[in-house]
Amino acid sequence: MNAKTLTEVAGLTRRSFIGSTASLGGTAALTLAAQSAFPAGVFAETAGPEVTKVVLGFIALTDAAPLIIAKEKGLFDKHGLTGVEVNKQASWGATRDNLVLGSESNGIDGAHILSPMPYLISAGKVTQNNVPVPMYLLARLNYDSQGISVSNEYKDSKAGLDSAPLKEIFAKKKADGKDVKIAMTFPGGTHDLWIRYWLAAGGIDPDKDVSTIVVPPPQMVANMKVGNMDAFCVGEPWNEQLVNQGIGFTACTTGEIWKRHPEKALGMRAAWVDKNPKAAKAVLMAVMEAQQWCDKTENKEEMAAILGKRQWFNVPTADVLGRLKGDINYGNGRVAKGTGLQMKFWAGGVSYPFKSHDTWFVAEDIRWGKFEPSTDIKALVDKVNREDLWRDAAKALNASAADVPKSTSRGKETFFDGKVFDPANPSEYLKSLAIKRVA
Template structure:
């Protein structure tokens, strides 16, 4: 991998990268700014899977965006307690870099045992690509926390330029900005992960090279709105409710929802340190069951109002409920003359989406995230995507947990691939033939 590619992953103190598709199928003390949340434990109920978990405590990290909802709901509604995990600590993280560092430290050093993750961060950790000393931290991906619930927000000064889903008619505007010494500057929240990949796909689909025609930077999610207000950036990609605040506070508009870029797309995941899961397999599945039950609970429209009230609390998102309500219910005023959206299936979903299971971690989805990193030169062409996924993705544990919970067979996927995925621009991705996908892309850094 080139030095330039390696430098792309420098993000917060000590972060590094390196890489690895066989293109033939698929200690620091705790951060004082973190907030721990606990509730009074109710009597444990052993539900499925024989005797109770080996331990009752775990430290789980989250970022205050909608993708963390199942973790928070499982704590507040007592689902961890129900499955015997009566001492789970849910710990807010200041940034993705802080979350990464605390997972590396582990709970023994005051860090985390498991956390919410953008994809493919667990793979980067597993391969030592984002650890300070390049040491590998074995990880397991256990479930997907949500789908959609993400958007690309644009500063109001670009209103009227038709900077919406399809950028094919506005490339000259980006060229003009660059030629004037003020290139379009857009932010994501962690290098190489999904929120950067959404904005890269959107730009490239419109004929705009994200590495040559614009400037991309990394900032923590809560900082995105502040930076937009001060004019230090032109757009950002991150999870709700942050993009929606841009419209509500008259700072700008939403160019697109990621649900429009890739309907029913995978969003974020829950992953655990492999050493913790191997030591405590029953506790691992107990946590999974609690999260899966929380996903079912929050996906019931009748529970969304209560979920919003919980999330708005000071110890969680610390945002007014009226900011969270519209995007949580799929109600988006995109702004800039675009039609409003009022469809719960266009917002964040947690258990089922129009294509089936949300919670189940399809291996084919992991393959897309890794293939996109190859597309942009962040991982080498000879990366063993299938090998990586077979080590890290523990969909087998999801199936076991689901069966032990009594989840209906119809809700347990039969295949590890969801089939061919289709993006808004007509491009398709088949995890069994990632080479064909890469060849079909006009803008990329890899030569195929």
């Protein structure tokens, strides 16, 4: 658009334009005229997203909050995405299927997703006929605040962060001809990896000593209530709801297994991102702003009330709020306030998708046979992890330097049992593990 057209549309003659901006510098004058002509912003008009509609999926888990808050607070609209849909998914399997379809085939373009899933989908490990569907991981949505919960049947076992007290109990139950069922939410996903790590650290083989089953997060409590499982791993608010209903207890939170561990991610179809780079950046910016809002202590109560709404989780606010603030009633007589184990969304680089973290996810999935031992971990992570797009969005948001990591690696990670993961040498980590499916 040239200067003449701009002036005409604004309804300004040359004389009135000069008169109305005489006290301003040239740049400020031009900006004022542009704003008068286009309240939404003339520059936004030319640099806006390629599309305004994006279809995103979420599972009813507290760590979906950044997508939900971005929708509720108008942050997608703010960045030019006026037609965003944030649609509830029945399960992680449904999320996968809808990502494979894409919105053009009535599926979804991206989702709140288990961090390993973009890798499993991209490699065709969990898709129909093993057909790869390229995905990008654009941001980490949160750290910590998942839980491993156990049926009240085992309340006297003293099982906690150490699962070893359950080893003989499970063995006896199995010897009596009964099946020990351990539930997680998706094979190779974070909840599967947390509960496998917890069991294996206590000497319990998750493939030989128990049976693992898949249950969608919102169905965990109901299934535990009717005795369909002995233990499960899931995100909040379902562990807290289990305790509030007196059905089971939390043995540990996942932040106790690995402090400040990565959890969910924002994953999107690579084809959609490649076709709509500006829109993808707008999605990122809206979600990142929502993460900043979610991280503030003063917003926790409002956040819990929003998430509890019928269209989102349909649960009492009390089921969301406690652990969101880091106050944990484990349900076995142990109550801890201000634990520091609350869900983290932004400060200190939480949103940044460290490649070192994704290296652990792929290595751990190699451990349990989800990927071949010959998998080139670095090549796969470099292909799927788009931390470069995150950095671009963070720069556009003027994010604080304290929240933008300087390296793609957070360095060595230490787990509760003393195991150390060096992202520069994942094979050494795998060798150090006693229970695994690889040599």
